[in-house]
Amino acid sequence: MFRRSYPELAVVSHVLKDDREDFMVRREVTRADFTVYREHDDRTAPFPSRKGRGHKNRSFDRRDRRRGGHPGGFGPGPRSRLLDDTDGDVTMSDSSQDSSSQNRFTPYVRPSRKPDGRFDRRQMPGGRGIPGGGGRRERSVRNRLGWYKVTIPHGKKYDKKWLITALQNICPVQYTPVQYHVDHNRAHFYVEDSAAAGALRKCSHKITDSDGYKVELHVNPSNPPSFLQSDLKPEQLEHLKQCMAKRFDGSQQALDLNNIRTDPDLVSQNIEVILNRKTNMEAVLKIIEENIPELACLNLSNNRIHKLDDLADVVTKVPNLKALNLSQNELKTDRELDKLKGLKLVELWLSNNPLCDHFKDQPAYISAVRQRFPRLLKLDGCDLPPPIGFDVETPTAIPPSKGSCFGSDEIKALILRFLQQYYSIYDSGDRQPLLDAYHDGASLSITTPYTSQNPSRSSLGEYYKDSRNLKRIKDSTMRFRLLKHTRLNVVAFLNELPKTQHDIASFTVDVNTYTNTLLSFTVSGVFKEVVVDGKSRESTMAFSRVFITVPAGNSGLCIVNDQLFIRMATTEEIRKAFVAPAPTPSSSPVPTLTAPQQEMLTAFSLKSGMNLEWSQKCLQDNEWDFNRAAQIFTQLKAEGKIPDVAFIK
């Protein structure tokens, strides 16, 4: 018996009943890391607990065998499902040993060991470095290291810890799950032990999840998990990147990775890039994603690629990919193409893959490929007939949005003047003078959209308590209370609202209707809440306000209905707001003045005491008739209708 001593190891013996009610002992040596050892007893091969064992007298103290102690092992009978190349490949030197086991068959799976505990996949199992008895056999590396991949079809939704614990609780065989990962909806992990694999397989549908579904498990032999395969180190990755850069044609946005393994640059540096390896493919995709994400053509021919799982990320990482060459690889079925669904390929090469032979004729082949890539125009270098669609195109274009819609220039002037006056008072800090703007029987209500955050804490809090939203407020008394009626109530209410500063330059005005007696328009824009005594935050808000007005006095407007909607401004709106200088009386471009006009302006300003801007406005409105302008000015001044702003120089 061959023994070594490994101080950090623990030996765990498990007595198990296999499915034929025979006992089996498995001893397992475990370490802190996730690698599972077999005890250094060379008879402790993981015997698959298969059917047809034909063993009778087994107990677990069979360590007295000549060959150094079978711990009650047994063969799986004539055939092991899991290790199906063992047929005829058995050196059954122990067949002579135990006459009671007729059909004993010991498929040795001897992972080779290195002191650091990692499995060197390049070594043959039962191979070098492990002295011991017979029973060694040569096997091909691939798939024969005893690794199994456990797949849970809908495992993505499960919490890893919950799932692993649940499985370990019900699985009679102890195992260590290796490299748990999720891909699409599935969860996977590896186990290195055929007994565990078998036991796990039986655990399928034994656990019920929180939704009431039974957890399904599929267990299949597989290549060792990729962590065991060599990863590329940073310097190597850099070389790879350089190598790829050389193979990149910027003019075509094309990358040629044909037979990349034999690239002299890589070979000379002893860097092995084998694209059928998950880590290598991932490294390549990462380099593409980081450096040339707009890649349009990718040639992966001649890289021994047998599955496209690792290439699936290309759909999201290289969304512009239009041409893909997968010829001369080892793709076995067209179902592999499902993993690339979402790629809007126009050109595809698949020739010289085993899958090509699976189709009864060319049209079937084309059809299968086109199912995954409906826009494909070229397959294996041949043009395909263009796909025929259905003309169920429904219009998706919406008319382009425009700015203010006034309807006529007079209306425009009227409204702009009104807004200028209204908001200079509104922003002045005392809204009392607005009484003049409202009709006796005027109505006002405000609305703010519902926010899920605590309304009083948000900036809209000031407005929220007075918000009239019939979708939320159903009580008719409340509804009535929130509608301010008569100008006194209206203005009193407005005066309580936070102090504001409106960006008149940002206003958009849509004229809804106008008749002899009614002018209704909608104004939208942004305003800032002004910080007063450090109480209110300076927040930028957006509003939409409907004014319904009747004509008043001297080409003025009198508000009968006022509905104000306020919301938080978006970042875009905040960015654009208040870019223009502070509001001026004139929103239309100021025409250049002639010399006489200039003179008149100065005189008028002097006489009236108003600043140049307001003086100019007054003169313009009165067609540069000095006397008339003066008359109007005097009259309005007497009526107290000229805001103080006008006199600020």
Next chain:
Amino acid sequence: MSACPAEQAQCRAVLPSWNKHSSFHSILPPRPAASSDFRTHADQSCRYAEEFVNIYYDCVDKKRRNLTRLYLDKATLVWNGNAVSGQDALGEFFESLPSSEFQVLTLDCQPVHEQATQGQTTLLVVTCGMVKFEGNKQRFFNQNFLLTAQASPNSDQPVWKIASDCFRFQDWNN
């Protein structure tokens, strides 16, 4: 439209409904209303507004072809700054818009002062919400309507019609 006082007394109890009936009788007479009348007026307006909004947005989403029936012949629509006027133009315009999914988040209304309408019963309805036009991203919008009571050839009672409609995406400028 006006009703004689006798009819008015009879109809006051009738709950207003959208489609065919508008018992605007209870809203008249058009003299300056005492506050209790204003209260009644305001209450009823709310109910009309709620009903209107249900009908309107359902029509836009599911019966787009019938939408123009809700508008006055000479109604005006300003849609993101585009002015559209008259039944024919409105019909073409609505036809050209992709199919929609509207969701109304806020609703408010006010009875419009008679001085502006010269006695013609008018209602201001203001909404905000989200809309997804097919093939486009979802957007927030603000919309307001002026509804006016009109005689209907299909019924002996007045119906509400949209006299003006103003619609804008909140981010129309982006």
